[in-house]
Amino acid sequence: MLSTTKRTEINKGQHKAVFDPEQLNAIIDESLIAHIGIHSTNGPIVIPMLAWRVDNHVYIHGANNSRLMRDLKKGEQTCLTFTLFDGWVLARSAFHHSAHYRSAVVFGGFEQVEEKEEKDRVLNHFVEHIAPGRTQHVRLSNDKELAATMVLKLPLTEASVKISNFGVNDDKSDLDLPAWAGVLPYRTVVGPLEPVEASTHLPEPDYSTAYGKRWHNR
Amino acid sequence: MLSTTKRTEINKGQHKAVFDPEQLNAIIDESLIAHIGIHSTNGPIVIPMLAWRVDNHVYIHGANNSRLMRDLKKGEQTCLTFTLFDGWVLARSAFHHSAHYRSAVVFGGFEQVEEKEEKDRVLNHFVEHIAPGRTQHVRLSNDKELAATMVLKLPLTEASVKISNFGVNDDKSDLDLPAWAGVLPYRTVVGPLEPVEASTHLPEPDYSTAYGKRWHNR
Structure with missing residues (x-):
């Protein structure tokens, strides 16, 4: 069960909250992209980055000389958000239109994966996640390539998940309108x-x- | 042309930078979801929200009593990031694998849309964006519903766009490997x-x- 902290408490739409870690894992695995929040003196910045999961950690990678990676490796608190958009709920009133989606918000600080073998292992895990068997098909990374790549990891310990997959919710007084209602899936x-x-x-x-x-x- | 400010300057991958506002508009229109960054005393928070564009503004909406909306309407600097994932570039070496994507990062502060007619207009614009003609099919919002909805807008004046749609980029020494190379589209x-x-x-x-x-x- 995902536990609730001050940051992960869901205030609005509590019926959408999900506490099953398997659902968290599934959203991360399907999303591929994490939107990562960082502080700057000019306000918040949100950067999309490829992200993948191995067991109970989420990983990102980038060039060793990337300013963003160097900032993130300091381990300051950050937020990674994963969102999958599944479609529109088309209600009989404009007001009750809504969206089907699955989202996960993960908090924590990154830590650098220093050890070469561990870096290699999690990078290959990413390639296998995209294309199963591909690490057998391609030239794997050499020492120089591994040294040029920074890998950061963050534990999946503080997260909240929301899943909205409900049907059409119309006002009773609108049910007899001749308006088509249903879902438009993506x-x-x-x-x-x-x-x-x-x-x-x-x-x-x-x-x-x-x-x-x-x-x-x- | 999108102009470059300190916040929108692209440091890595400058060949992916795009300065055509039409491309910015297209990414926002297709994304539907903005990942919005906000400061908190416990670190950055990134929240996915439905977002849509009318002319040169991007709009979000939510319940009048939403804490997030009340925070955002204060107009503090924020960041809205839109990302579309288009596929994987499968190179002959693990190292040269990369992604096709389109992303836009927009900076600014939100301002509340106070006037009822304007709120109604931009909300209907959103319904039409999802489902053209639908405002003719459904019951439109009444005064009570409009009063319960907060609409915020942000001008599209400070933004950066990156588009990565390049082909396979292999090391010359890998070109003769018997590894299949190409793109896996999403x-x-x-x-x-x-x-x-x-x-x-x-x-x-x-x-x-x-x-x-x-x-x-x-």
Whole structure:
């Protein structure tokens, strides 16, 4: 169970709050992008970054000389937000229109992954997450590449999750209006693979297992 | 042309920087969600909110009694980030894997839309953005509903845009590896509409014009 802290307490829409860590993991795994909040003297800055999970940590990576990475590795408190938009709820009144979404807000401070083998392991985990089996297909990172890459991790200990997947909620007095009501779903479809010219003669790898029904066959 | 300020200057990946305001508008219009950064005494907080554009402003809305909305209406500097993930670039080395994405980072302070007619106009604009023609199909907001809704606006004057849509960038020494290289595209597909039981006998509205090729017919 995700525990509630002062920062993760949900004030509005408590019926959307979810406390199952598996749901948190699923949202992070599907999102790919974390929106990361940082302080600056000119106000807050929100930066989108690729983020992936291994067990109970979330990881980001970047160039060793990136100012953002150097700031984040100091370990100051930050916030990573993951959001998946699933569609519109089209009610009979403009007022009751709403959205289907899943979101996770994670708080904490980053810590640098210093050890080369550990860096290599979590980076390969990311490649496998995107394209299962791909670490067997490509040239893996060498020492120079690993040294040029900074990897930061943050524990998934303080987080809140909201899932909004409710049906149409109309005022009783609107139910007899001749207005069509329902849901307009949004889905992410992945694939088909688009080879570079030089790869058109190579057998196409099968990365569909990572995407299930979201995979789009040619 | 979007102008560069201290906050919008892009340090890394300058080849991805875009200064065409039409591209900024397109990213906001397609994103639907803004990740908004706010300061708190416990560190930054990033909240996903529905956001839409009318001309040169971006709008958000929420309940009048929402703590977040009350905080944002004070007009302190904030940051709204919009991100669309378009796919993976699968290179022949793990190191050169990268992402296709479009993102916009907007800075400024919110201002409350006080006037009822203006609130009504921009809220209806949002409904039309989601589902063109729908303001003719549904009951529009009454005075009580408008009074319960807070609308905030922020001018699109300070923003940076990054678009990454480049092909595979491999080291020359890797080009002869027998590794498949190319792009794994991600697309958002919208529809088909899912009616509530009571609407199954009503003619289905056509909202596909807002989505073009992204619309999924049954």
